[in-house]
Amino acid sequence: MTKIKAENIKKMFKIRSNGNSKNNGNTSKELLALGGVNLSINKGEFLSIVGPSGCGKSTFLDLVGGLTKPNEGNIYIDGKPVNGPGLDRGIVFQQYALFPWRTAIGNVEFGLESKKIAKNERIEIAQKYLSLVGLSGFEERYPYELSGGMKQRVAIARALAFDPDILLMDEPFGALDSQTREILQRELLRIWEETQKTILFITHSIDEAVFLSDRVAIMTARPGVIKNIVDIPLSRAVRFEDDVRTSNEFVRSRHELWGLLKEEVVKAQQIGVKTTLKISSSEKAVAQGEAWT
Amino acid sequence: MGSAILKRLTTLLQRLTAIIIILLAWEIVVRAGILYPAPIPTASRVFGVLVEMALAGTLQKHTVISLGRVFSGYTLAVVIAIPLGLAVGWFKTFERYLDPLLQTLRQVPLLAWFPVFILIFGIGELSKILLIMLAAMWWILLSTISAVQNVDPFIVKTARSMGVSEWDMLRKVVLPSAVPSIFTGLRYAYTEVILVLFAVEMLGANDGLGSVMIYGSCHPGPELFMVYSISIFMAIIGLIANYMLVGLERRLCKWKEETGMG
Numbered sequence: 213m214t215k216i217k218a219e220n221i222k223k224m225f226k227i228r229s230n231g232n233s234k235n236n237g238n239t240s241k242e243l244l245a246l247g248g249v250n251l252s253i254n255k256g257e258f259l260s261i262v263g264p265s266g267c268g269k270s271t272f273l274d275l276v277g278g279l280t281k282p283n284e285g286n287i288y289i290d291g292k293p294v295n296g297p298g299l300d301r302g303i304v305f306q307q308y309a310l311f312p313w314r315t316a317i318g319n320v321e322f323g324l325e326s327k328k329i330a331k332n333e334r335i336e337i338a339q340k341y342l343s344l345v346g347l348s349g350f351e352e353r354y355p356y357e358l359s360g361g362m363k364q365r366v367a368i369a370r371a372l373a374f375d376p377d378i379l380l381m382d383e384p385f386g387a388l389d390s391q392t393r394e395i396l397q398r399e400l401l402r403i404w405e406e407t408q409k410t411i412l413f414i415t416h417s418i419d420e421a422v423f424l425s426d427r428v429a430i431m432t433a434r435p436g437v438i439k440n441i442v443d444i445p446l447s448r449a450v451r452f453e454d455d456v457r458t459s460n461e462f463v464r465s466r467h468e469l470w471g472l473l474k475e476e477v478v479k480a481q482q483i484g485v486k487t488t489l490k491i492s493s494s495e496k497a498v499a500q501g502e503a504w505t
Numbered sequence: 506m507g508s509a510i511l512k513r514l515t516t517l518l519q520r521l522t523a524i525i526i527i528l529l530a531w532e533i534v535v536r537a538g539i540l541y542p543a544p545i546p547t548a549s550r551v552f553g554v555l556v557e558m559a560l561a562g563t564l565q566k567h568t569v570i571s572l573g574r575v576f577s578g579y580t581l582a583v584v585i586a587i588p589l590g591l592a593v594g595w596f597k598t599f600e601r602y603l604d605p606l607l608q609t610l611r612q613v614p615l616l617a618w619f620p621v622f623i624l625i626f627g628i629g630e631l632s633k634i635l636l637i638m639l640a641a642m643w644w645i646l647l648s649t650i651s652a653v654q655n656v657d658p659f660i661v662k663t664a665r666s667m668g669v670s671e672w673d674m675l676r677k678v679v680l681p682s683a684v685p686s687i688f689t690g691l692r693y694a695y696t697e698v699i700l701v702l703f704a705v706e707m708l709g710a711n712d713g714l715g716s717v718m719i720y721g722s723c724h725p726g727p728e729l730f731m732v733y734s735i736s737i738f739m740a741i742i743g744l745i746a747n748y749m750l751v752g753l754e755r756r757l758c759k760w761k762e763e764t765g766m767g
Contacts, residue, residue, distance in 0.1 A: 277666050296668075303666040309659035313681040313760040322677075323667040354760040374667065 213255045215290065215410045216276060216378065221249040222284035222435075223271055245271045247435030248285070253412060255377075258404060260413040260421035261438075262473060263431030264480030269414045272436070273382050276412060277303050289378070299327060302371030306383040308363040310355040316342060316366045317351040323374035341369040344403060361392035368400070372407060379411045385420065397423055401451055418473065422465045423451065430472045433480035440472050546730045554727070555734040563717070564738070571706065571713040572742075574630070575698055578637025582694065586642045587687065590649025595679055607646070615640055615697075616704055623709065633705045640701035641694035648690025652683035685761060688754040695746055699739065714739065 223246040245268040253259045263269050274280045276287055278297040287294040289301075302323070310319050320338035329337070342351060345365040355363055364384055371379060384400075385393040397420060404411055415421050421428045422444055430439045445461050456462055531548040534540060546554070558564035592599045593607070618639055622632035656679055664678045706715025714735050721731035 274662075279662055279665060297666045299668055301666065303663060305659050305663065307657075307659045309657065309663040311660060311664075311678070311681070313684070313758075315760075322664070325677075326668050326673070356760065356762045 214252050215255040215257070216251075216253040216412065217288040217291075218249050218251045218272070218276070218285065219288070220285040221246050221272065221275060221282045221287065223268065223275065223280070224283045244435040246275075246282070247437050249431075249436065249438055251429060251438050251441075253410060255410055256408055258411045258413065258424055258426045259429060260415055260425040260427075261429045261431055262415055262418060262421045262469065263436060264433050264473070264477040265416060266480055266483070267431045267433055267476070268436030269416075269431055270382050272431075273303075273380050273412065273414050276378075277301055277380050279303075299323060299374045300376050301378045301380055302374065302376040304364070304367050304371050304379065304381045304384045306386040308355070308360070308367050308387075310363055310366055310370075312355050315352050315354055316347060316358065316369075319355070319366050320370045320373045322370060327374055337373055338369070341373045342366070344372070344406070345369045346399065359392075360388050361396060364388065364396060365399075368403070372403070372409075377410060379409045381411065381413045383414050383416065386415070386417075393420070398452065400424065401448070405448060418466050418469045419457070422446075422462055422469065423457065428465075428469060430469065430476070433476045434483055439476065442469055442472070544725065544729055546733060551730060551733040551737060554730045555738060558731065558734065567712060567714045567717050568738075568742075571702060571715065574633055574637055574705075574713065575702055578634045579641050579694070579698055581634070581638040582641035582645055583691070585638075586645035587649055590646045590687075591653055591675055591679060591683070593646075594650040594653025594683075595675060611643055615701060619705065619708065628709050633710065636705055637698050637701055640697045644690045644694035644697060645687065646690075648686050648693070649683060652686035653679055655686070656682045685754070685758050688750065688758070692747065692750055695743075695750065699743060703739075 222244065225243045225245050227241055227243045249268075249272055251259075261269050261272065271280070275282050276294065278294050278301070281295075311322065314322070317335065317338045320341055321334045324334045324337060339348070339351065342348060345368050347362060347365050347369065350358065350362065355366070358366065368384070385396050388396065400411075401424060413421070413424060418428075425444050427441055427443055429441045431437070432439045442465065444465050446456065446459075446465075450456055450459070450461075453459075528548045535545055535547040555564065593603050594600070615636070619632065619636050622635050626632045626635065660678060660682065661674070664674055669677065702713070703715040703718070706713040707719045710716045718732050718735045721728045721735070
């Protein structure tokens, strides 16, 4: 059963390109970030998108999250078009994005407050999810008192607490050291089994994608489209075995994905060298900030 | 236990060393007559005058008047500038319409408003309080605006993804993340306010610590010493105010790793 369906998604960005010495002065151009993405994700599936940096993976995730609108195309969740964010989707970013003025439990409660759940029940639910991510006893810690891995656990608990059907994860383990990353990957698989969520996972690590996913979609260099989708022939039980990463299936999948990804990475680097581009962030009014200081 | 107390005493002594040396040097230089005939009293005399003023009740009377003005103006500024700063920093439309006006008004020298206020509101308390409010307002406003514009976009994104209303976004996300920078503005605002308080009381008041200073400076004799006494007194008040602000900041920002003593 299809849970998320993206049809011909195109997304454009206005950019300020700082011209080189020949071409002084700023020119405003439009940059095609996504060039028609088609993708279906099944209910309860773990699907990862891998792609070279700057290919528009995160842009796509934002679109599914309803944080931005596509210029063309539509995204459907359970057959209904997405227009705006909602509590049916929980998002986890690489940057943790915890509210630093709230304790761990306060962070997990945040989404529940939007759901208008009473305080007592909120605390109960938040405690349950903190214990699901292995953070019982850390309820009253502030984010600055937590390690990177623990922060990301809180962020995962926060995204799960209001019980969304879908978990959107944008390189969630990208900022962690490799041991912590492996531990959290295993934890995520366990949580996925326990909660039966549909997970859309963005990563640039092929290894991570193979380890976690039912299917892996490869995105091309900008403008991003889905180049290929690869099935990962690993059962959920096998993934918890210690030597899964050296198993034949794992190695073969990784090899296949790298073959598909390689030329996109090269292409992306060429694009990167040719132009240095700044995508203006809609949330951050940089120009206005400068005027005031 | 004992060593902890000793350690704290040592720290206190270290922090006071420079001040004690300056006071001693002052005392010695004046007593030795090196500065004669400049009418500079000894440090001990300056503190003595302060005590005399306190015993006579004049110090308390004028302090209450001055601090009353500061408190009224400062509170008004906080009440106006923080919401205004949140609005201007957060809503693009607000910014578009208000920014040019604020930028222009900000360029008018603060004290230039005083005659304008006097013309409109007379020379009473209102003009003084308004000027003090204005002095505090710019710092608070600017620090609030820049704090809001520097809110971590991922935090905003996360909150938005959880479907918060615009009002909750301001109340539960933007305001709390802006608090530390707002406090920086509050501390600068206090300095500015004291400056303006003295200007106002020296220019057009017959009460308040600034007017006492002007009175003293016009009277050669022991009254002149009050100029020094009041200066030192204001330094002490300023220290207390700063510690209170830092204390409040620590309480509100206990989620931050460390807040420096500004």
